[in-house]
Amino acid sequence: MEEILFEEILSSYRGDRSELVPILQDVQANLGYLPEKAMLNIARFIGVPESHVYSVASFYAQFRLMPLGKKRVTICRGTACHIRGAPQILGEIEGIIGINEGETSEDLEYTLESVACIGCCALAPCLKINTDVHGEMTIEKVKELFPALEKGESDV
Amino acid sequence: MSSDEQHKVLVCQGTGCVSGGSEKIYSLLQEQAGRSDGGEIHIKRTGCHGFCQQGPLIVLEPEGTLYTRVKTDDVPEILQSLLPGGKLLDRLFYRDPLTQKAIPKYHEIPFYSQQERVILRYCGSIDPEDIDEYLAVGGYEALRKAILEMSPEEVISEVKRSGLRGLGGAGFPTGIKWEACRKAPGDERYVICNADEGDPGAFQDRSVLEGNPHSVLEGMIIAAYAINAKKCIIYVRAEYPLAVNRLKIAIEQARRNGFLGRNILESNFTVNIDIFQGAGAFVCGESTALVRSIEGKRGRPKPMPRPRTSEIGLWNNPTLLNNVKTFANIPLIISQGSEQFACKGTEKSKGTAVFSLTGKVANCGLIEVPMGITLRKIIYDIGGGILKGKAFKAVQTGGPSGGCLPESMLDMAVDFDSLKQAGSIMGSGGMVVMDEDTCMVDVARYFLDFTRRESCGQCLPCRLGTKQMFDILDDITKGKGKPEDIELLTELSEAIKKSSICGLGQTVPNPVLTTLRYFKDEYEAHIKEKKCPAGVCMTQKEST
Numbered sequence: 121m122e123e124i125l126f127e128e129i130l131s132s133y134r135g136d137r138s139e140l141v142p143i144l145q146d147v148q149a150n151l152g153y154l155p156e157k158a159m160l161n162i163a164r165f166i167g168v169p170e171s172h173v174y175s176v177a178s179f180y181a182q183f184r185l186m187p188l189g190k191k192r193v194t195i196c197r198g199t200a201c202h203i204r205g206a207p208q209i210l211g212e213i214e215g216i217i218g219i220n221e222g223e224t225s226e227d228l229e230y231t232l233e234s235v236a237c238i239g240c241c242a243l244a245p246c247l248k249i250n251t252d253v254h255g256e257m258t259i260e261k262v263k264e265l266f267p268a269l270e271k272g273e274s275d276v
Numbered sequence: 277m278s279s280d281e282q283h284k285v286l287v288c289q290g291t292g293c294v295s296g297g298s299e300k301i302y303s304l305l306q307e308q309a310g311r312s313d314g315g316e317i318h319i320k321r322t323g324c325h326g327f328c329q330q331g332p333l334i335v336l337e338p339e340g341t342l343y344t345r346v347k348t349d350d351v352p353e354i355l356q357s358l359l360p361g362g363k364l365l366d367r368l369f370y371r372d373p374l375t376q377k378a379i380p381k382y383h384e385i386p387f388y389s390q391q392e393r394v395i396l397r398y399c400g401s402i403d404p405e406d407i408d409e410y411l412a413v414g415g416y417e418a419l420r421k422a423i424l425e426m427s428p429e430e431v432i433s434e435v436k437r438s439g440l441r442g443l444g445g446a447g448f449p450t451g452i453k454w455e456a457c458r459k460a461p462g463d464e465r466y467v468i469c470n471a472d473e474g475d476p477g478a479f480q481d482r483s484v485l486e487g488n489p490h491s492v493l494e495g496m497i498i499a500a501y502a503i504n505a506k507k508c509i510i511y512v513r514a515e516y517p518l519a520v521n522r523l524k525i526a527i528e529q530a531r532r533n534g535f536l537g538r539n540i541l542e543s544n545f546t547v548n549i550d551i552f553q554g555a556g557a558f559v560c561g562e563s564t565a566l567v568r569s570i571e572g573k574r575g576r577p578k579p580m581p582r583p584r585t586s587e588i589g590l591w592n593n594p595t596l597l598n599n600v601k602t603f604a605n606i607p608l609i610i611s612q613g614s615e616q617f618a619c620k621g622t623e624k625s626k627g628t629a630v631f632s633l634t635g636k637v638a639n640c641g642l643i644e645v646p647m648g649i650t651l652r653k654i655i656y657d658i659g660g661g662i663l664k665g666k667a668f669k670a671v672q673t674g675g676p677s678g679g680c681l682p683e684s685m686l687d688m689a690v691d692f693d694s695l696k697q698a699g700s701i702m703g704s705g706g707m708v709v710m711d712e713d714t715c716m717v718d719v720a721r722y723f724l725d726f727t728r729r730e731s732c733g734q735c736l737p738c739r740l741g742t743k744q745m746f747d748i749l750d751d752i753t754k755g756k757g758k759p760e761d762i763e764l765l766t767e768l769s770e771a772i773k774k775s776s777i778c779g780l781g782q783t784v785p786n787p788v789l790t791t792l793r794y795f796k797d798e799y800e801a802h803i804k805e806k807k808c809p810a811g812v813c814m815t816q817k818e819s820t
Contacts, residue, residue, distance in 0.1 A: 140572035141555055142317030145514065166572075179574040179732075181556030182514055199477030199672060199708045200634035202722050235515065236558065236726065239479035240292050241706075242640035244329035249732050251517065 125150055126158060130165055137166045140176055144183060153184040181235075189224045189231035192250055193217070198237035200244040207247050209257050210234065216266045283358045284337035288400065290486055291479075291518055297348060301332055304351045308572070317358055323487020325400035326642035327387055330370060335382060335400070342382035343368035349545045367409075370808070373638045373660055387639045390658045392620065394628045395728030396644045399487030404522050407529035410490040416535050418607035419798065422498045423543050431610065432504040438614035439626035440606075444470055444561070444599030445674065445703040446779075447625070447692035453596065453614045458503040460594035465505040467496055468590065468597045470566060471512040471519070475560040475675030476726060478706030481600040482628040485512065485519035485640050489526035489756035493549060495603030497535060498610060500547040503596050506681040507548055511566055514553040518537030518808040523551055558676070558730035562778045563589070563597050565732070576732045577778035599704065601630055621647035625691035635672075635709035636663045645690075652686040655709055669810075670795070674703025676723045676730075677783035680716060699785065699790040715812035716795040717802050721749035723787035731780065738781030741772040745788060753813040757803035766792060 124244050133139045143166070147158050153175055163170040175179050177183045195201075195210045214220055224231040240246045243255025254265065287293075287302040302321055309317045325333045330344035334354065341364060343354065350368065357364055370385050371377040379385045393399075402409040410416070422431050427729045434453025457465065469492060473481040485492060512520055527549050530536040538546045552570050560566045560575040563585040569575035570590060589595025605627060609617045618626045625647040633653065634640045638660035645654060651671055654662070662668050670680040679700035681688070688694050692702050710719065728742040745768055748761050769785030776782050792799065801807050 138570070138572040141569065142553070145553060146716065147581065166410075170809055176572070179576075180569075183555060197476065197726075199675070199706065199719075199722070200640075202476075203635055203708065203710055203714050203719070236474060236556075236730075237476040237478070237515075238291075239473070239482045239516065240295060240328070241477050241479055241634035241708075242642070243292055243295065243331075244634060246295070251289065255292065255295050 122151060122155075122158075124255060126161065130161075132164075135165050135167070137168050140166060140168070140173065141180070144173075144177055148183060153187050157187075186224065188230060189228050191229060192231045192233070192237070192248075193236045194248040195221070195232070196238040196240070196244070196246050196248075197234045198239075198241055198244070200241035201246060202236075204244040205257075206245040208259065209247065212262045213247075213260050213266065216262070282318055284318045284320055285354070285358070286320050286324045286325075286335040286337060287321045288331060288333040288335075289321045289404075290321070290328065290331075290483060291516075292324070292328030293333055294331040294518065295343075298346075300330035300348050300353060301334070301346055305355070306350055306443075307367070308351060308355055309319065310772065316400040317355065321403050321405065322401060323399045323404045324483040324642055326396065326483070326694070327370075327385075327639070328642065329640040334368075335805045340381045340383055342368050342370055342380070343386065386660065387641065387643075387658055390645075390653070391643050392628055392646050393644045394608065394620070395484060395491075395601050395630055396487070398491070398644070399483060402488065404487055404489055405525050407490060407526070407533060410488070411533075414525065414611065415607075416494055416530075416533075418610035419494050419497055419535060420541060422610050423501055423541055423545055426610075428458065428502045428504060432497060434614050435502070435609060438617040439607045439624075440602065440617065440677055441625060441692060442599060442607065443601040443605070443629070443704070445677070445701060447702060450598065450602055452498065453586055453678075454502055455595040456584065457594045460587040462593040464507070464591070464593045465503055466590045466593060466595045467500045467503065467505045467508040468566070468570075468595060469496055469508070469510045469600060469603055469628050470563075470597055471510055471514075471516075471600045472554040472560050472566065473600075473704060474730075475632060475704055475706050477604070477672070477675060477708045478632045478704055480632050480642055480705045482513075482516050482519050484600050484604055484630070485516070489519075489522045490530065491604045491607055492600055493523075493526055493530055493536070495606035495786065496529075496549060497540070497547060498606050499596055499598065501545055503594070506546060506595065507550070509550050509552050509570060509590075511552050511554055511560075511570065514646065514727045516556060520551060520553060527551070546740070557732070558726075559732045559778070560778050562780060565778070566597065567595060574732070576734045577780075579734075580777050587752045592636055601705075622689065624692045624693055629705060631705045631707040633659050633707050633709070635668065635707075636711040636714065637661070638663055647691045650687050650689055651681070654690070654707070655686070659709065662709070662711050666713065668709070669712055669714055670710045670716060670719075671727060672700075672710065672719070672787075673707040674701035675706045676727050677701055677779070677786055678706075680710070680719060680794065682794040683792065684794075699786065699793060713810050713812070715753075715799045715808050715810035716791045717749065717752055717808070718810075718812045720788045720791045721753050724749055727780070727784045728736065731784075735781060736777075736778045737772045737775040738777075738784060741768055741776075741781075742784055744768060745772075749788070752799065752802045753808070754815075755802065755806040757799075759803060761803060762792065762796070762799055768792065
């Protein structure tokens with residue numbers, strides 16, 4: 121199935137090397153990450169060495185080389201969030217869901233990551249769960265957002 | 277309240293308010309307004325109103341009443357209050373943080389009344405997804421004037437006369453850049469809008485794109501006409517999905533209305549605008565790195581000596597690169613004239629500046645002020661002072677390339693040159709206020725942690741220098757600092773500043789240098805007494 125999807129994605133590009141970043145973004149948007157095989161195929165499609173695709177994919181913060189969890193928790197580590205307690209929020213979440221920043225849980229339920237700035241500085245500290253932004257976070261609000269886990273239920 | 281006037285309910289749909297549920301509020305209002313029989317009520321979606329901290333925000337026009345922290349449950353009562361004889365909901369009024377006095381009208385709230393909104397003039401009043409609303413306030417008139425009544429040279433000299441300087445941070449004179457780009461030899465020419473707002477603690481470019489995308493497009497099209505470019509690119513962060521979406525809608529609408537594409541306004545001028553989504557790299561704010569990233573490469577700055585991007589840029593062609601807010605100023609300069617623009621600001625920094633005012637200040641949000649205003653006015657009059665009555669300690673401007681300024685600098689006029697002289701920079705407009713509970717060594721460590729991750733790794737001073745500086749600062753915050761560390765940090769800073777190949781490396785030491793300059797006692801307390809005066813750092817008792 122991935123193969124067909126992959127063909128479909130590439131069909132809207134010309135195969136020019138300048139399209140590399142948009143293609144990587146498109147593939148990742150559809151597959152959730154950049155599998156090794158996809159990167160090999162992209163290299164062939166735009167006619168560059170595989171190492172070039174890898175070098176670009178590993179340079180930008182947006183690209184993932186591993187699958188993401190179903191719930192992607194992104195903690196903002198912008199300046200306003202930092203001085204308003206983002207490190208404590210991160211620590212609390214790490215404790216509740218049991219993984220560290222940059223990790224994905226084994227059951228692929230959660231990915232916990234940080235980002236330079238979400239751009240909601242007036243609502244600092246803030247975080248994102250998938251695409252939803254949650255502002256003015258407190259330890260209490262973290263507990264409300266991740267309640268099931270607190271009781272040790274990490275089911276779907 | 278009178279019932280003959282049409283009521284408008286403006287619902288903020290900026291990212292901040294959306295996170296508070298304003299999309300749902302908007303759709304509920306629309307749904308229920310249709311059912312009410314209280315005459316015409318027009319429910320309108322707008323961009324960012326700026327006062328994000330108080331969101332979700334709703335403004336009732338024509339009275340100008342501001343409702344703050346609106347919830348979905350408030351919707352029926354909000355609609356009822358607009359019926360003849362209805363009463364306004366005072367529980368939703370903004371309250372002065374000190375006196376708790378309710379201030380119903382938004383233009384009477386100090387946060388708004390002290391601002392001068394030029395770039396943001398229509399953010400929060402027009403629907404960013406409807407070109408007709410932009411046209412109704414004179415949108416695209418400047419483009420019409422430029423293309424039909426002015427030569428490209430006249431456009432450039434008007435921009436030069438205005439004194440506008442690049443609002444991306446460096447403050448290079450815009451008109452001079454345009455002229456250099458027009459004169460540079462090359463077959464093709466490009467206009468790029470830098471919307472890769474990578475500074476942590478800044479969201480002003482995002483708000484302009486979300487609130488009034490057409491003003492940026494109009495500025496870009498005028499720039500393309502002035503330098504004779506056929507293609508424009510908006511380089512926008514992929515982390516800003518709402519901005520990307522509104523830009524896509526705006527580009528399509530501009531095309532359908534004949535402002536983009538072939539033979540614009542039936543002239544011979546043809547130009548298109550594409551969106552390129554930045555994949556997340558702070559260094560791509562540097563022009564040569566940004567250009568390389570569009571070319572499908574790693575975003576690493578070109579080695580020295582390098583030509584200016586305005587001469588040899590994208591695909592080795594002359595490329596004009598300006599910030600979002602710089603472009604947003606252009607329509608106004610063309611339609612009202614450069615004199616009008618130059619009235620505001622200081623001798624060498626004209627116009628206004630947009631800041632994201634955040635941190636430990638009572639009123640957080642997006643503000644616009646004339647250049648030359650004092651920091652004190654911004655923080656105390658607009659920002660309402662420090663949260664919870666704590667003492668002010670520092671204000672950080674310019675993000676990771678900027679610095680922290682102490683209380684003694686509060687009466688300094690804010691413009692490109694004075695900030696630079698104080699050891700900071702204007703930057704793209706982040707302004708983070710810090711109070712007595714903020715540790716300045718921790719802040720310096722925080723910025724070096726950021727830049728050490730974001731260094732592209734190409735040149736040694738930046739790659740290893742940031743790591744060394746971070747390690748020293750980390751040790752100090754853990755109580756393992758040595759007396760010679762302060763001197764070592766200063767020495768490293770000077771070396772990195774002098775020998776890095778791009779603007780990132782050259783400005784990386786600024787947060788350390790300014791905190792050393794203005795808050796040396798805090799470093800000394802950490803090192804000598806193993807104490808963090810602000811109580812932030814986990815200073816360990818035992819030494820290694």
